[in-house]
Amino acid sequence: MNLSSLKPAEGSIKARKRIGRGPGSGLGGTSTRGHKGAKSRSGYSRKIGFEGGQMPIQRRLPKFGFKNINRIEYKPINLSVIQTLSEANSLSKITVEDLITAGFISRKSLVKVLANGTLTAALTVEAHAFSKSAEEAIVKAGGTIVKL
Known part of the structure; x- marks a missing residue:
C-alpha cells in the first residue's frame, strides 16, 4: 500500500x-x-425570509428586550477562592495580578468580589467592585478593601 493507491470507499463519493x-x-x-417564470431566469433571488406571501416569522413574533450599551460586565470571584489563593501562596494582599497569574481571570476582565464562602485570614483585597456582604466579611475578618 502506498499514497498513490489510496482512494475513498466504494459509494462514498x-x-x-x-x-x-x-x-x-x-x-x-x-x-x-x-419552464419560464422568474425562478428560471438568471439573477433571480427572493427576499430573505420570504415565505410565499405568508406573514414571515420575523414579523409574526413580537420584539422584546434590549441590550444595555452601558453595561459593565464583571468577573465574579468568591471569598472562598480568595481564601484558598491566600493559603496556597501565603499572601496577605490579593491583587488583580494574583488572580490573573492563578488563571481565574483574563487580563482584560474586571473583578467583582462576592461573599460566597468564608474568610478567616486578615487580607487586603484589591478589586474593581465588591458586594456589600463581601465588603463586610473582609472587614470583619480584619482585612481591608481597595477599589480600583
Missing part, C-alpha cells in the same frame, strides 16, 4: 450534477429550472 451540458446528459434544456 457522488459525482456532481453537470447541469446545462446538452440533451445527452439528461439535464440540458431547462437545466432543472422548469
Whole structure:
C-alpha cells in the first residue's frame, strides 16, 4: 500500500450534477429550472425570509428586550477562592495580578468580589467592585478593601 493507491470507499463519493451540458446528459434544456417564470431566469433571488406571501416569522413574533450599551460586565470571584489563593501562596494582599497569574481571570476582565464562602485570614483585597456582604466579611475578618 502506498499514497498513490489510496482512494475513498466504494459509494462514498457522488459525482456532481453537470447541469446545462446538452440533451445527452439528461439535464440540458431547462437545466432543472422548469419552464419560464422568474425562478428560471438568471439573477433571480427572493427576499430573505420570504415565505410565499405568508406573514414571515420575523414579523409574526413580537420584539422584546434590549441590550444595555452601558453595561459593565464583571468577573465574579468568591471569598472562598480568595481564601484558598491566600493559603496556597501565603499572601496577605490579593491583587488583580494574583488572580490573573492563578488563571481565574483574563487580563482584560474586571473583578467583582462576592461573599460566597468564608474568610478567616486578615487580607487586603484589591478589586474593581465588591458586594456589600463581601465588603463586610473582609472587614470583619480584619482585612481591608481597595477599589480600583
